[in-house]
Amino acid sequence: MTSPGTTTVDVVVFGAGAGGMTAALVCALHGLDVLLCEKSGQVGGTTATSAGTIWVPGTRQARDAGMNDTIADASRYLGAIIGAADDRREIYLNTAADAVEYLDRNTDVKFSIYAKHPDYLANCPGSTIAGRALAPLPFDGRLLGRDFKRLRPPIGEFMALGGMMISRDDIDPLTRPFASLASFKKAASLVWRHALDRLLYSRGTRLLMGNALAARLFYSLRRNNVPVWLSTSLHDLVTDGTGVCGAVAQVNGEPRGIVARRGVILATGGFGGSIERLNEHVRPGLAHALAFAGAEGDGMRTAAAVGAAIELDHESPVFWTPVSDTRWLEGGRGAYPHLALDRSKPGLIAVNAAGRRFVDEAVSYHDFVLAMHRSHETTPTIPAWLVCDRAFIEKYGLGRIPPGARGWSWAVRNGYLVEAGTIDALAGKIAVDAAGLRSSIDQNNRSADTGEDETFGKGSTEFDRNNGDPENKPNPCIGRIEARPYYAMPVYPSTLGSSIGLKADADGRVLGANGKPIAGLYACGNDMASIMRGTYPGPGITLGPALVFGYRAAVAIAAGKG
Ligand SMILES: Cc1cc2nc3c(=O)[nH]c(=O)nc-3n(C[C@H](O)[C@H](O)[C@H](O)COP(=O)(O)OP(=O)(O)OC[C@H]3O[C@@H](n4cnc5c(N)ncnc54)[C@H](O)[C@@H]3O)c2cc1C
Numbered sequence: 001m002t003s004p005g006t007t008t009v010d011v012v013v014f015g016a017g018a019g020g021m022t023a024a025l026v027c028a029l030h031g032l033d034v035l036l037c038e039k040s041g042q043v044g045g046t047t048a049t050s051a052g053t054i055w056v057p058g059t060r061q062a063r064d065a066g067m068n069d070t071i072a073d074a075s076r077y078l079g080a081i082i083g084a085a086d087d088r089r090e091i092y093l094n095t096a097a098d099a100v101e102y103l104d105r106n107t108d109v110k111f112s113i114y115a116k117h118p119d120y121l122a123n124c125p126g127s128t129i130a131g132r133a134l135a136p137l138p139f140d141g142r143l144l145g146r147d148f149k150r151l152r153p154p155i156g157e158f159m160a161l162g163g164m165m166i167s168r169d170d171i172d173p174l175t176r177p178f179a180s181l182a183s184f185k186k187a188a189s190l191v192w193r194h195a196l197d198r199l200l201y202s203r204g205t206r207l208l209m210g211n212a213l214a215a216r217l218f219y220s221l222r223r224n225n226v227p228v229w230l231s232t233s234l235h236d237l238v239t240d241g242t243g244v245c246g247a248v249a250q251v252n253g254e255p256r257g258i259v260a261r262r263g264v265i266l267a268t269g270g271f272g273g274s275i276e277r278l279n280e281h282v283r284p285g286l287a288h289a290l291a292f293a294g295a296e297g298d299g300m301r302t303a304a305a306v307g308a309a310i311e312l313d314h315e316s317p318v319f320w321t322p323v324s325d326t327r328w329l330e331g332g333r334g335a336y337p338h339l340a341l342d343r344s345k346p347g348l349i350a351v352n353a354a355g356r357r358f359v360d361e362a363v364s365y366h367d368f369v370l371a372m373h374r375s376h377e378t379t380p381t382i383p384a385w386l387v388c389d390r391a392f393i394e395k396y397g398l399g400r401i402p403p404g405a406r407g408w409s410w411a412v413r414n415g416y417l418v419e420a421g422t423i424d425a426l427a428g429k430i431a432v433d434a435a436g437l438r439s440s441i442d443q444n445n446r447s448a449d450t451g452e453d454e455t456f457g458k459g460s461t462e463f464d465r466n467n468g469d470p471e472n473k474p475n476p477c478i479g480r481i482e483a484r485p486y487y488a489m490p491v492y493p494s495t496l497g498s499s500i501g502l503k504a505d506a507d508g509r510v511l512g513a514n515g516k517p518i519a520g521l522y523a524c525g526n527d528m529a530s531i532m533r534g535t536y537p538g539p540g541i542t543l544g545p546a547l548v549f550g551y552r553a554a555v556a557i558a559a560g561k562g
Contacts, residue, residue: 005255005257006256006257006258006259007256007258007259008258008259009033009034009035009258009260009261010027010032010033010034010260010261010262011024011027011032011033011034011262011263011264011265011554012034012035012036012037012246012247012258012260012264012265013027013034013035013036013264013265013267014039014233014234014247014249014264014265014266014267014268014298014299015038015039015045015234015266015267015268015269015299015525015527016036016037016038016043016044016045016218016228016267017045017046017047017048017214017267017269017525017546018045018047018213018214018217018525018546018547018550019267019269019524019525019526019527019528019547019549019550020036020038020265020267020268020550021036021043021047021214021218021550022103022109022524022546022547022550022554023265023267023508023524023550023551023554024036024226024554025103025107025109025220025221025224025226026551026555027554027557027558028221028224028226029106029107029224030557030558031558032262032554032558034226035226036221036226036228037228037229037233037249037258038228038229038230038231038232039231039232039234039268039298040152040230040231040292040294041150041230041231042149042150042151042152042230043150043151043152043214043217043218043228043230044151044152044210044211044214044218045152045214045269045292045294045295046210046269046272046273046291046292046295046496047210047213047214047543047546048151048152048153048154048210048211048213048214048215049153049154049155049158049210049211049290049292050209050210050213050496050543051209051339051539052135052136052208052209052210052211052212052213052543053114053117053133053135053209053539053540053543054100054111054133054540054543054547055133055537055538055539055540055541055544056096056097056100056132056134056540056544056548057069057070057071057073057074057093057096057097057131057132058070058071058074058093058096058097059097059100059111059134060097060101061100061111061112061113061134062113062131064113065113065115065130067113067128067130068131069128069131071094072126073126073128074093074126074128074132075090075093075126076125077121077124077125077126077127077128077537078093078126078532078537079126080124080125080126081121081124081535081537082532082533082535082537086531087505088504088505088506088531089531092506092531092544092545092548092549095548095552096544096545096548099547099548099551099552100134100547100548102551103547103551107217107220107224108139108219108220108223109213109216109217109220109547110136110137110216111134111135111136111137112134112135112137113134114130114133114134114135114539115130116129116130116466117129117133117466117538118130118462118463118466118538119132119463119537119538120363120364120463120536120537120538120539121364121463121537122461122462122463122464123461127462129462129466132538132540133538133540134540135209136209136213136216137212137216138206138207138208138212139207139211139212139215139216139219140205140206140207141201141204141205141206141207141215142201142205143219144215144218144219144222147218147219147222148201148205149202150218150230151211151214151215151218152292153203153211154209154210154211155290155334156326156334157326157334157335157336157337157400158209159203160174160402163194163197163198163202163203163204164190164191164197164203164204164206165206165207165208165209165211166208167208168341170186171341171402173186173187173190174190175397175402175403175404176404190206193206213543229249229251231252232249232250232251232252233249233250233298234249234266234268234298234299234302235247235248235249235250235255236248236302236305237264237302237303237305237306237521238257239306242519243518243519243520244263244264244306244518244519244520245520246259246260246264247260247264247302260520262557263520263521263522263553263557264520264521264522265508265522265523265524265553265557266299266302266303266502266510266521266522266524267299267523267524267525267527267546267550268294268295268298268525268527269292269294269295269299269497269527270291270295270297270299270300270497270498270501270525270526270527271296271297271300271498271526272289272295272318272319272495272496272497272498272526273289273291273293273294273295273296273495274293274295274296274297275287275289276296277296277297278318278495281317281500282317282318283373285382286493286495287492288323288325288335288493288494288495289494289495290321290323290335290337290494290495290496291496291497291498291526295497295526297498299501299502299523299527300501300502300527303502303510303518303523303527306521307512307518308502308503308510308511308512308518308521309503309511309512309513309515310500310502310503310529311500311501311503311529312500314500314529314530314533315533315534315535316366316370316499316534316535317498317499317500317534318495318496318497318498318499318500318534319366319496319497319498319499319534319536319542320365320366320368320369320370320493320494320496321337321338321339321365321366321494321495321496322337322338322343322365322369322372322384322491322492322493322494323335323336323338323492323493323494324336324399324400324416324489324490324491324492325416325490325492326399326400326416335492335494337365337494337496338368338386338399338491340365340467341396341397341467342386342396342398342399343361343362343368343386343467344361344362344464344467344468344477345392345395345396345467345468345469345479346392346448346472346475346477347388347389347391347392347395347396347448347478347479347480347481348361348386348387348388348392348398348481349361349386349388349440349441349444350368350384350385350386350387350491351384351385351387351432351436351437351440352375352376352380352381352384352385353379353381353431354432354433354436355432355433355435355436355437355438355439355440356379356436356439356440357440357443357444357456358371358372358374358375358379358381358384359371359372359375359456360453360456360458360464361386361456361458361477362458362459362461362463362464362467362468362477363463363464364463364536365496365536366496366535367536369493369494372384373493382492382493383490383491383492384490384491385430385432385489385490386398386399386488386489387426387437387441387481387486387487387488388481388486388487389481389482389484389485389486389487390483390484390485390486390487391483392479392481392483392487393408393487396469398487398489399416399417400416416489417487417488418430418487419485419486419487421484421485421486422486423437423438423441424438426487429488430488430490432488441481443455444478444480445480445481445482447478448475448478448480449480450474451473451478452475453475453478458475459476459477459478464476464477465477496542497526497542498526499529499530499532499533499534500529500530500534501523501526501527501528501529501530502523502527502528502529503529504523504528504549505517506549507522507552507553507561508522508523508524508528508549508550508552508553509521509522509553509556509561510522510523522553522557523549523553524546524549524550524552525542525546525549525550526542526546528545528549530542530545531545
C-alpha cells in the first residue's frame, strides 16, 4: 500500500559500507529498482577506514600470478581453525572468487593480489603465504567530483601531512627519501601530488586501502544511477502476513515508510562501533571501538523484533585489535591500531602488570587481544605495555611515532609514551613489577642472541617473520633491548567489527528461531553472523564475506528466492 509519505522500490538496503554498497550495486546491475539508505552524512562506514584487504581463495588474480593455492587447502585450513564446515562457509569458499570476478568485470570495484600476505595461523594445515589476500586498487578520488566530500575519510592514524593516505609501501620512501634515487622520486611524486590536492580538496585524493574500496563502490553506484539517501536511518521493519515488506526510516529526522516489493537488506555494520553495546554484549569496561560509531546494532535490533535468530556461540563475539590512545592528538575517539608495523619487529616485548610477557607479540592483532584478556584473568593486562628502547623507535617507529622520527619528546609530554633512564624507573612510572620487567628484558636479550623464544615462539611462523625485519639475525622478530632510555606505551583492546550477528543462509536470507528464512529479509556485512565464528584466520576475513554475501543476497533476490 503506497501513501504520500511512502517510497516504493524493489529492494531497500540499509547501510552504505562494503556489504550494503555491494548489495545495492549488484541489485541495480540485475535490473532491480533499488534504494540505498545510509544513517550518517557520508558513505563508507568502517569499510572506509579499514585496510581494505579481502580474503578470497581461488581468484583469477591469484592464478594469473602463478600461485597454486586450492579451495580444498583453504577449506582444510578453515576446518583446522574453526571446526566442521557449514553450508555458508563451503559456499563462500566455492563462490567467493566468482563474486570478485563479477565485480571486476561489471563495475569499478577491482582488486590485485598481494605478492605475499601469509595466513594468520600459518602453522595450521592448508595455510598459505600468498594467494588468498587481495587489495583494492588505489582510486583517484577526483573522479567522484562533488561526491568526494560524501565519502567518509580514513582515520587520521592512516594519513600524514594533513590528509595524505600512506600505504605500507610508501613508508620507506617517505621516511628515507635519500636512500636511493627511486626512493627520492617516489617520495617527491607523492608529496607533489598531495600539495596539488590540498589546493582544491580538504584531503588527499590518492585513495588507498579501505578508502579506495569504499570510493570504488560509491563511484560504481553513481555510474549506475543508484539513489543513495544520506542521513536516512532504519528505524523499524514492517511485516505483513507473509514476511518483511518494508521499513520505517528516519529521513533527516522525519519518519518515512519504504515499501520493498522484493526485499529489505540489512547492512548496518553490526554493533562493533558502539561502546554501549560492547559493554552490554562483550564485557563491561571496554572503552575503545575502532569500528565506525554508526555501527551500533540497528540491523540486529530491528531484525530480532520481527523474530530473527542471532548466532551467539562464536569463539569471540567481536574482532579485536590492540590500540594506543591518541585522543589527545585528534580529539574525540582517536586510537592507533597496532596491526602489524611495530609489535613484530625485533627489540619490543609486551608485558602485563607483573612485568611478564604473556604472548608472542607478533601474532595477529585479534589473537594478541585474546591473549590480553586471558592474561587479565590472573594479572592486570589492560592496558598491556609495549616496552622497547630508543634504538627500536628510531628504526621502526612505535604506534603514531613513525620510523625515522627525529624526536618524540611531544609524545612523552602528552603521556602517549613513557620514558625512563633505567628499567626500574620505567617499571615505577608504569606501575609494573620491576623485578618481573627486568627478568623479561634479560630473557628477551638472551633470546635475541640465540634466536629462540622458548616461551612463546616469537618469530617461529611465516606470519611472524613476514612482519619482522629480515635483516635482523638470527630471528627477524627478536632483538636486544638495551639502548637507553627505555620506553613503554600502553595498549588497550579495541574492536574492528562484530562477529556474532544475524543467523542467515548462504543467500543472506535471515533465519527465524525455527531455522526457516524470514521472507523478504536479508543481511550481509557484519549484520550477518561471521562465517569465521569469532576466529581470525587471515587478512580480509570480514570484508571478503561482506562483499560476497552482499553479492549473493542481490543475486538471490533477482532470481526470486524469497
Ligand atoms: C582500522 C581497521 C582496519 C580494518 N581492516 C580490515 C581489512 O583489511 N580487512 C577486513 O576484512 N576487515 C577489516 N576491518 C574490519 C572491516 O572494516 C569491517 O568489518 C567492515 O568494514 C564491515 O563492513 P560492513 O559493510 O558490515 O559495515 P560498515 O562498513 O561499518 O558500514 C555500515 C554502515 O551502516 C550504517 N548504518 C548503521 N546503522 C544504520 C541504520 N539504522 N540505517 C542506515 N544505515 C545505518 C553506518 O553508518 C555505516 O555507514 C578493519 C577495521 C578497522 C577499524
